[in-house]
Amino acid sequence: MKLEHPVSICGVGTVLPESEAQRVAAVAGREHKVLRVDLTREPLAARQNESRLRRASPLTVFMLEAAQQALGAAGAVDPSTLGVVAALHLGTIAWTHRFYEGVLKSGQRFASPNLFPETVFNSAASHIAAVIGVAGPCYTVVGDDSAWVTAIAVAACWLANGSAEHVLVIGGEEFDSLELDAYEQARWLRHDGRFVPSEGAGAVLLRRARADDAVRVVAVAEGFTYRNAAEARVAAEELFAEFPDVRDVCRTAEHKWLAPIEAQIHHDRKLVAPPPGPYRGEAFTASAAWDTIHAAGHVRETGQPLLLPVWGQSEQCSALLLAGKPLK
Amino acid sequence: MDKLTPTVVVTGRGAVTPLGSDFQGSWRRLVGGEDAQAPVTIFDVSGCRCKQAAEARLPDLSGVEWRKRRRWSRATRLIVPALREALDGAGLLDAHGRSRQARLPLSISTTGGAMAMGEAFLRNLLGPRRRPERLFNVGRYQAHQQVLDLHDHFGFRGPVMIVANACASGANAIGHGADLIRAGLAEIVVTGGYEPLTELIYVGFDCLQAMSTDRCRPFDKARSGLMLGEAAAFLVLESDQHARARGADILGTVAGYGHGTDAHHLTQPNPRGAVLVNVMRRALAQANCAASDIGYLNAHGTATPLNDASECAAFAELLGEKLGSVRISSTKAAMGHSLGAAGTIEALFALEALRTGELPPNLNVREPEPAVAGNLVAVGERATAMRATMSVNLGFGGSNAALVFTRYEA
Numbered sequence: 001m002k003l004e005h006p007v008s009i010c011g012v013g014t015v016l017p018e019s020e021a022q023r024v025a026a027v028a029g030r031e032h033k034v035l036r037v038d039l040t041r042e043p044l045a046a047r048q049n050e051s052r053l054r055r056a057s058p059l060t061v062f063m064l065e066a067a068q069q070a071l072g073a074a075g076a077v078d079p080s081t082l083g084v085v086a087a088l089h090l091g092t093i094a095w096t097h098r099f100y101e102g103v104l105k106s107g108q109r110f111a112s113p114n115l116f117p118e119t120v121f122n123s124a125a126s127h128i129a130a131v132i133g134v135a136g137p138c139y140t141v142v143g144d145d146s147a148w149v150t151a152i153a154v155a156a157c158w159l160a161n162g163s164a165e166h167v168l169v170i171g172g173e174e175f176d177s178l179e180l181d182a183y184e185q186a187r188w189l190r191h192d193g194r195f196v197p198s199e200g201a202g203a204v205l206l207r208r209a210r211a212d213d214a215v216r217v218v219a220v221a222e223g224f225t226y227r228n229a230a231e232a233r234v235a236a237e238e239l240f241a242e243f244p245d246v247r248d249v250c251r252t253a254e255h256k257w258l259a260p261i262e263a264q265i266h267h268d269r270k271l272v273a274p275p276p277g278p279y280r281g282e283a284f285t286a287s288a289a290w291d292t293i294h295a296a297g298h299v300r301e302t303g304q305p306l307l308l309p310v311w312g313q314s315e316q317c318s319a320l321l322l323a324g325k326p327l328k
Numbered sequence: 329m330d331k332l333t334p335t336v337v338v339t340g341r342g343a344v345t346p347l348g349s350d351f352q353g354s355w356r357r358l359v360g361g362e363d364a365q366a367p368v369t370i371f372d373v374s375g376c377r378c379k380q381a382a383e384a385r386l387p388d389l390s391g392v393e394w395r396k397r398r399r400w401s402r403a404t405r406l407i408v409p410a411l412r413e414a415l416d417g418a419g420l421l422d423a424h425g426r427s428r429q430a431r432l433p434l435s436i437s438t439t440g441g442a443m444a445m446g447e448a449f450l451r452n453l454l455g456p457r458r459r460p461e462r463l464f465n466v467g468r469y470q471a472h473q474q475v476l477d478l479h480d481h482f483g484f485r486g487p488v489m490i491v492a493n494a495c496a497s498g499a500n501a502i503g504h505g506a507d508l509i510r511a512g513l514a515e516i517v518v519t520g521g522y523e524p525l526t527e528l529i530y531v532g533f534d535c536l537q538a539m540s541t542d543r544c545r546p547f548d549k550a551r552s553g554l555m556l557g558e559a560a561a562f563l564v565l566e567s568d569q570h571a572r573a574r575g576a577d578i579l580g581t582v583a584g585y586g587h588g589t590d591a592h593h594l595t596q597p598n599p600r601g602a603v604l605v606n607v608m609r610r611a612l613a614q615a616n617c618a619a620s621d622i623g624y625l626n627a628h629g630t631a632t633p634l635n636d637a638s639e640c641a642a643f644a645e646l647l648g649e650k651l652g653s654v655r656i657s658s659t660k661a662a663m664g665h666s667l668g669a670a671g672t673i674e675a676l677f678a679l680e681a682l683r684t685g686e687l688p689p690n691l692n693v694r695e696p697e698p699a700v701a702g703n704l705v706a707v708g709e710r711a712t713a714m715r716a717t718m719s720v721n722l723g724f725g726g727s728n729a730a731l732v733f734t735r736y737e738a
Contacts, residue, residue, distance in 0.1 A: 001513065027453045084589075088492075089470075100450055100528050108375030108531045116532035117595050117724060121439060121492035126725030130591035135603060138589040138727065139500060142441075142492045143472045150489050154504065160511050181453055182466045222487035223431065225479055315472040316488075 001220055005160040006323075007152075008213035011205035012293045013069025015044070015062040015172075015286075017198045019278035026180035032189055034175055035198035035281035037062060052130050055114050057092040060124040062201035062286075063172035067128050070168060070203040077205070079133040083164030086125035086140045087151035087171045089284035094176040095119050124172065137163050144312035146222070147171075148288035149320060152206070153220045159208045171285030172201035187257075188313070194255050198281025202289025204296075212325065215296045218305075219243075219321035226316065233261050236317050239309070240265065243321060246307045248272055250298075252291050253311040255282060262311065272298055272306060284313065292320065299324050336506040336583075337736055339576040340418025340564030341676050342410040346382035346557050346663055350413050351676060354663075358677070359686045361707035363662040365543065365555055370402075371444075371527040376534040378541050381525055382557035382664030392481070401442030401468060402524040404477040406560035411478060411520065414562035419576055427484035433514050434475060434488045435505035437497030437521040438668035441471035444526045474522070494723030495628070496587070497521060498561070498671025499731050503585035505565045515570040520562035521672035529667070530556055536595070538632055545692040546629035546658035547636050547700050554630040557664020561672040568736065580679045583716065584615030584732035591726050596634050601642025607728045608646050608720060615716060615732035620650040622732075623714025624687055624705075626678045628722045629658020630665055635722060640699035657690035657705040671721040671729060678719040679733045685710045 017035035024034040039045065039058060047053065047061050063086065071077055096119040103111050117123060122140035129138045137158055141150050148171045155167035179197055180189070188195045209216040221242050224235035236258075240249075251271045253262035275294045280287070288310045295308040303324035310318045341351055346364030348354035364382035373379050387409040389397055400408070415421045420428050449466035452459055467473065471490045479485050491500045498521030505517035533539050533556060540553035571578055588610075590603035597604070612619060627639050636658075644651055659677055666673060677688050690704040720730045 004512070027450075028458070091492075096446075096528070097450065099532070100447060101454065103528070103531050104451060104454055108373070108534065111531045111535035113535045113537075116535060119528075119532070120494055120724050122494050122723070122725040122727065123594060126589070126591070126594055126727075129589045129726065133591070135589055135591065135606075137587050138493075139504075140492045142470075142490045143488065144470075147490070150487070153487070154489065157504070157507055157511055157513065161507060163507075178450065178453075181463070182449070185463050186467055223433070223485055225476060225485050225488075227476055227480075314467065314470070315476065 003156050003218055003220065006209040006216040006218045007156050007159055007206045008209040008216045009204045009296050010207050011070040011074030013066035013203040014290060014293060015066050015201040016280055017200050021196060024177055024180065026184065027178055028181050032180050033193060033196050035196055036175060037200050050131055052127050055118055056127050057095045057118050057174060059092050059172050059174035060127045062174065063124050063170045064128050064131060066201035066203035067168050067170050070205040074205045077166050080135065081165035082134050083137040083158050083167040084125055084129055084134055085151040085154050085167060085169045087147040087169065087285040088121060088140060088142050089144055089147060090173055091121045091142065092119050092123060093179065094174050097176050097178045144315040145284045145288050146310050146312035146316045146318040148285045149220060149222055149310050149318035152217060152320060153222060155206050156220065159206060165207060167206045168203055169206060170201060170203040171289035173199050173283040173286045175199040196281040198283045200283050200286045202286050202293060204289065204292060214325060215299045216323050217320050218323045221319045224317045229261065232258055236261055236265050239317050239319055243307050246305050246321060248304055249307045249309065250291060250295050252309055255279065256311055256313060258311045295322055333510050334567035334569060335581055336509045336565055337568045337571050337581050338563050338579040338679060339566050339571050340414040341562065341579065342413025342417065343559065343561040343673055343676060344384055344387060344406050344410045345559040345673060346384045349385060349387040349409065355680055358659060358662050358688050361689050361691065363691055364664065370525060373530065376531060378534050378539040380555060382555055383525060384558050400477060401445055401474065403442040403474050403522055406524055407474060407478060407522045408481055410560040411482065411562045414564050415482065418564040420564065427482045429484055431486040432484040433486045433508065433517045435501045435517055435519045436475065437491045437501040438471050438523055439492055439494055439497060440523060440526055440529055442469045442474060443528055444524065445469035447526060447528055493727040494725050495667050495670055496721040496723035496727035496729040497668045499675060499719065499721045499729035500587060502563060502582060502672060502675055502731055503587055503729060506582045506585055509565060509567050516566045518562060518564055521669040522560035523558055523666045523668040525556060525558040540631060543692045544631045544661045546631040546661055546690055547697045547704055548693045549695045549697055551631040551633060551636060553632055554660060555664045557666045559666040559669040559673050561669055561676055563676065578736045580682055581734045581736045582731060583734040584611035584617065586610030587729040589726045590728055595724055597638040597722055599638055599641065601638040601645065604642040604720065604722065604728045605645045608730045611730040611732045615734060617716045617732055619647050620653065621715040622654050622718045623711050624678065624681045624717045625654055625656045626674045626719040627656055627658045628720055629660055631660065636697060640697050644699055652702055654703055655687055655705050655711055656700055656703040657688050659688045661691035675719045675731050678717040682714055682717040682733050682735065685712055687711055
């Protein structure tokens, strides 16, 4: 869907995992490689001293740091005209695991009233809004990786209808050992280490595009859903048929079970490689945010339109079309 | 609203609630003054302070293929009949019960998805005798899996927004659907909310001591907490042009939507309800209504001391000396608090009150809060000539939302 009012990215922020993987045991015992964020490093360590965040999950800390970076990069932004959209796949999975494990092991009577509110999906967005001073619109949208694209679409809608002048879109995930048991069930961990779970956050600050903006989001495509490889291939073909004239496409499915489909489907397009440097693992909405920031950098350098597919691990394939300055 | 902005109309609705397996059945029992409070039966609550909730009786799904049905979570078993009713009412189903539209955007809300499947996964992993054959179900707990169940069952696809803004989510889902239509980004959007009862959430509210061990008494001076419930509800929203072009029956108009964030505390609203006042004003401004146009207001009314006090302050601030002319009720004493579904089902009640003049009562009040003592709806009350009705919701995390409904005038 072409955006009648394109949006531009005026600030970005990232919280990335360490490049060296750890071995982590699943609840059921088997060990796997995982890429973790080091919460003892600055500025994350300092973020945890925020009074509002004293009980918050790591997810909240990651997302707040990414959000503050994006705001800092953009200069002065009035919080009274700022909206927030958080995109999550698993949400506060670590705190949810802790809370319910406590219920199972100690009994319902000893459930933690401190932990429970932090398990709610929108707790991270709420803390971020409180720290930044946002009183305007604030949504938490959930789904697989593609929730990131939904969040961008929500932000574009708010910017178009005047609900906000700037919108922070933040993708974030935290890792918990329980995930490994689930990924084993989904067979995502069987493929010779291709899929490595990770965590972190990414944020973009959006505003309505101006003529001199170097990078704009000009179209959003959503709703190409699937439950298996055959359906995913059909969905991807339908998605890319919406953009017949776009030559450059980001390669984003390399480490997912969807990689073979991506490899087959783009024979007539130019694939743009992931950013150089170590593989940062799969952190769902956070990975989608990192990919978006990378894609924006590519468009800024080349000036060429670039299609960024977000291959969801369990729901749908969505895409953002980024473009450079409009022709005068 | 300028002339080019489409009017957003409601053309279909459906619900499964603790009071009934369809919308009309639920409405009749609601306005008749019945409640669904009963002991919890779907999971063990022996270690909890509270033992009661409002459970829904799942509708008969024997017409659905067994192989498909056995994979469905309780969440999917709630949403399929509710969406079927809404799509059918809007004339969007063919003779085989499949969607006539191949692409149908969804704006939907929940807070826990099918959390019971996640609970079962952890119980299984930590239990003394692990049953690996049951572990695969974990992939079905996430909210987007219930959306895929809907896509599969009704044969449509399209953009999906799943909003998880705690107890205001249902109103946000409707508001966002209306936003998409007003912005010209969609002609038709299915909006809805759902929430099955689950142990994790029940125990969570229990440990916060937010639930009443007695009766749920919204706006009573001696209120002691909420009653959890479960439900699913859907509305079909369209631009009026689209609805009229296909000859759909129009039930009313989503005339205004306001939303904002109360950063006072993660679980407590601002005592003065300042953000709620702003949110209600925004919704009224978009609807081109004055506060005095509101004839009936469906309050969030959880029956927790802090929530109801904050709402009372906000209503007094918004309405001033006109407060006395507005009828107010919380329907949570009858239905329970269905979290991600609450905003949707309560919006449907506000719309139905506007259509029929019947008002849903505020049950279990013995000594009302003085601020709203003259406003609370009694069983059997009717209203005449209401120009507009409103539904408001407040959630964990400070999400506040308000919706205004008006009659459709071509």
